[in-house]
Amino acid sequence: xxxxxxxxxxxxxxxxxxxxxxxxxxxxxxxxxxxxxxxxxxxxxxxxxxxxxxxxxxxxxxxxxxxxxxxxxxxxxxxxxxxxxxxxxxxxxxxxxxxxxxxxxxxxx
Amino acid sequence: xxxxxxxxxxxxxxxxxxxxxxxxxxxxxxxxxxxxxxxxxxxxxxxxxxxxxxxxxxxxxxxxxxxxxxxxxxxxxxxxxxxxxxxxxxxxxxxxxxxxxxxxxxxxx
Amino acid sequence: xxxxxxxxxxxxxxxxxxxxxxxxxxxxxxxxxxxxxxxxxxxxxxxxxxxxxxxxxxxxxxxxxxxxxxxxxxxxxxxxxxxxxxxxxxxxxxxxxxxxxxxxxxxxx
Ligand code: NI
Ligand code: NI
Ligand code: NI
Numbered sequence: 001x002x003x004x005x006x007x008x009x010x011x012x013x014x015x016x017x018x019x020x021x022x023x024x025x026x027x028x029x030x031x032x033x034x035x036x037x038x039x040x041x042x043x044x045x046x047x048x049x050x051x052x053x054x055x056x057x058x059x060x061x062x063x064x065x066x067x068x069x070x071x072x073x074x075x076x077x078x079x080x081x082x083x084x085x086x087x088x089x090x091x092x093x094x095x096x097x098x099x100x101x102x103x104x105x106x107x108x109x
Numbered sequence: 110x111x112x113x114x115x116x117x118x119x120x121x122x123x124x125x126x127x128x129x130x131x132x133x134x135x136x137x138x139x140x141x142x143x144x145x146x147x148x149x150x151x152x153x154x155x156x157x158x159x160x161x162x163x164x165x166x167x168x169x170x171x172x173x174x175x176x177x178x179x180x181x182x183x184x185x186x187x188x189x190x191x192x193x194x195x196x197x198x199x200x201x202x203x204x205x206x207x208x209x210x211x212x213x214x215x216x217x218x
Numbered sequence: 219x220x221x222x223x224x225x226x227x228x229x230x231x232x233x234x235x236x237x238x239x240x241x242x243x244x245x246x247x248x249x250x251x252x253x254x255x256x257x258x259x260x261x262x263x264x265x266x267x268x269x270x271x272x273x274x275x276x277x278x279x280x281x282x283x284x285x286x287x288x289x290x291x292x293x294x295x296x297x298x299x300x301x302x303x304x305x306x307x308x309x310x311x312x313x314x315x316x317x318x319x320x321x322x323x324x325x326x327x
Contacts, residue, residue, distance in 0.1 A: 002322065003114075003208055003210065005221075005263070007246050007263075026143075026206070028116050028141045028142070028143060028150065028152060028206075029141060029142040029143075030139055030140075030141050030142075030152070030248055031140075031248075031249075032246045032247060032248050032263075033246070033247040034244075034246060034247075041246065043246060043248070043263070045114070045116075045141075045152070047206065047208060057325065060327060061327045064327060065327035066327065094327075095326070095327065096326065096327040097244070097246075097265065097324075097325075097326050098323075098324070098325045098326070098327070099221055099265060099321050099323075099324055100321065100322040100323045100324075101210060101221065101319060101320070101321050101322065102210070102211060102320060102321075102322055103208050103209065103210050103211075104111065104209040104210065104211055105207075105208075105209045106206075106207070106208055106209075107166065107206075107207045108204070108205065108206050108207070109169060109170045109173060109174035109175065109203075109204065109205040109207070112223075112317055112319065135252075135315070137225050137250045137251070137252060137259065137261060137315075138250060138251040138252075139248055139249075139250050139261070140249075154223070154225075154250075154261070156315065156317060210319060211319070211320060212317050212318060212319050212320075213220065213318040213319065213320055214316075214317075214318045215315075215316070215317055215318075216275065216315075216316045217313070217314065217315050217316070218278060218279045218282060218283035218284065218312075218313065218314040218316070
């Protein structure tokens, strides 16, 4: 057994949570805050057999990795309208930090 | 020293917390959410000497293990009354997941 | 890489958080509760290179160690006034508990 601690963006946590449930992976969720960005994130704590570590990492990578996304910026009503206002811009979303920790023992009561 | 991480049901956490205090075991509590059940649980983080690990595990097992309990189901006023409505049913409560983690160092400032 | 888990008093957490940001140390914050004192504390989870462990420990010690502080006790209007009421008293504040944990792997997606 190992313990996986994964910190993901709040916006990706529901999808990841559902994938864990579908895959019969027990994850405990903690509400956390990042150091750099003040925005909320979610930390998952998972106890998992060694042979399933790659499966868990792949689920995290799939749902939560850093990726580009097009977003239409909110229109600033106070600014003079110019032609750029209507164009979507590419922003970076997501991102996950994952630790795999050794454990001495694991028990369920 | 080892770190014990114990995830227990919210309903058992106060009793466990009090036992830790009585036993002079310093525990830090985190409010967490389970992956399967949406219900809240509590995670305890404990730094403990190797010789006291069994004592901590026993306190967790005693207060928080999975056990059967009789509960009187709430009466459904909309349903036609039948004789079974008054009988208590046996439900499963509690349950704890416990990790013991190795640590490189432990310091207090 | 190692994982540092540091539990500090709430009143010291903002200053520590800012020092981590200035020092380019990524820390994830959890809102936690102590076992002895009911007062809130904050737990920081940090992934750090071995060569920077002492730097992190020093930042925690500097901002969060147990120290004496003079405080003027609130005046009790119901009590008969005596000359001691106006004098500040020395109280203990702060305190940090720090674990350094080994990790098997660390990944960012
Ligand atoms: Ni194992
Ligand atoms: Ni030891
Ligand atoms: Ni390393």
